[in-house]
Amino acid sequence: MAVIRSVTSMQRLARKLAGQGKKIGLVPTMGFLHEGHLSLIKRARKKTDIVITSIFVNPTQFAPGEDLEQYPRDERGDIRKIKRAGGEIIFIPRAEDIYPEGFQTYVTVEQLTLTLEGKMRPTHFRGVTTIVAKLFNICRPDVAVFGMKDYQQAIVLKRMTHDLGYPITFIIAPTVREPDGLAMSSRNKYFTPEQRPEALCLYYALTSARSMVQAGEYTAAIIRKEMRAVIKATCPTAIIDYIAFTDFETLQPVQHVTAGTICSLAIKVHGVRLIDNMKLL
Ligand code: PAF
Numbered sequence: 001m002a003v004i005r006s007v008t009s010m011q012r013l014a015r016k017l018a019g020q021g022k023k024i025g026l027v028p029t030m031g032f033l034h035e036g037h038l039s040l041i042k043r044a045r046k047k048t049d050i051v052i053t054s055i056f057v058n059p060t061q062f063a064p065g066e067d068l069e070q071y072p073r074d075e076r077g078d079i080r081k082i083k084r085a086g087g088e089i090i091f092i093p094r095a096e097d098i099y100p101e102g103f104q105t106y107v108t109v110e111q112l113t114l115t116l117e118g119k120m121r122p123t124h125f126r127g128v129t130t131i132v133a134k135l136f137n138i139c140r141p142d143v144a145v146f147g148m149k150d151y152q153q154a155i156v157l158k159r160m161t162h163d164l165g166y167p168i169t170f171i172i173a174p175t176v177r178e179p180d181g182l183a184m185s186s187r188n189k190y191f192t193p194e195q196r197p198e199a200l201c202l203y204y205a206l207t208s209a210r211s212m213v214q215a216g217e218y219t220a221a222i223i224r225k226e227m228r229a230v231i232k233a234t235c236p237t238a239i240i241d242y243i244a245f246t247d248f249e250t251l252q253p254v255q256h257v258t259a260g261t262i263c264s265l266a267i268k269v270h271g272v273r274l275i276d277n278m279k280l281l
Helices: 007-017 035-047 073-087 115-121 122-141 148-163 186-190 196-213 221-232
Strands: 002-005 024-028 049-055 089-091 143-147 168-171 241-249 261-269 272-279
Touching: 002 007, 007 024, 007 049, 007 122, 007 186, 024 035, 035 049, 035 073, 035 143, 035 168, 049 073, 049 122, 073 089, 089 122, 115 122, 115 148, 115 241, 115 261, 122 148, 143 148, 148 168, 148 261, 148 272, 186 272, 196 221, 196 261, 196 272, 221 241, 221 261
Parallel strands: 002 089, 024 049, 024 143, 049 089, 143 168
Antiparallel strands: 241 261, 261 272
16 A cells, blocks of 8 residues: 655556556545545445545635634544555645645636535635546546535536546445434544534434425425424524525525435534535435
8 A cells, every 4th residue: 555645656656557557546535534435435446446545634625714723634544544445545645735836726616616515615615626626637537436425515526527528437425324323524523422412413304304205295495494493402502504405416406305306404513514415305
């Protein structure tokens, strides 16, 4: 297994591997890996000959006042976990190589970034698309795998991959959950044991929405009202950023749930902003 920190060395190796006819998989991450990330690596490994896992806490996707400085890091632990999951190459670039002095070129996906997370965090996706485009250019993957947990991110990046003509198979892998249903996230570590059960408000709200749809209720406004009640019952201090019902591909809001409708939500639980989503039908 190789740990590569230089952009030039990574570019050279990617070119060499491609020259040898090797199929390359890429799993971009910000580190502090959990089972969700490892499932992406395993999935990439099944489709390719060699998997590059990148670890880079990307400053341009954090707004001032967000958790860039506190974002959890554990490089040694990550390397161990990637090895166990079967990832062969770990790319840990330096910030000054990714964003050299005078950096001023960004990639922007226009419409899809105006809603949901993009509305709450206006500069976030520009940072995500820029770093992922740079990683695609450096690592030249044949396959890239992203998690459904960050649903809008996945749709935005899929659009970027298509629009910029990257010859990459884009895979969106299912969300991995803790046994009690909480979606795995590096930010779950911020909760104290007392706060942790209240983080389940997202999962409970989503599963109650799905049960309502299964029972024949398709009106988004009615389902949203019930979800708010479930959230408040589980975490009375929760601050709801949004509960949205959207079309899977276009991210356009829908008033009535139909096949392919995704319910996504963002909630601050004890100051920690969590997102989650579920296909309702
Ligand atoms: O999902 C993440 O961890 C990040 O947004 C990503 C895709 C690695 C880009 O920094």
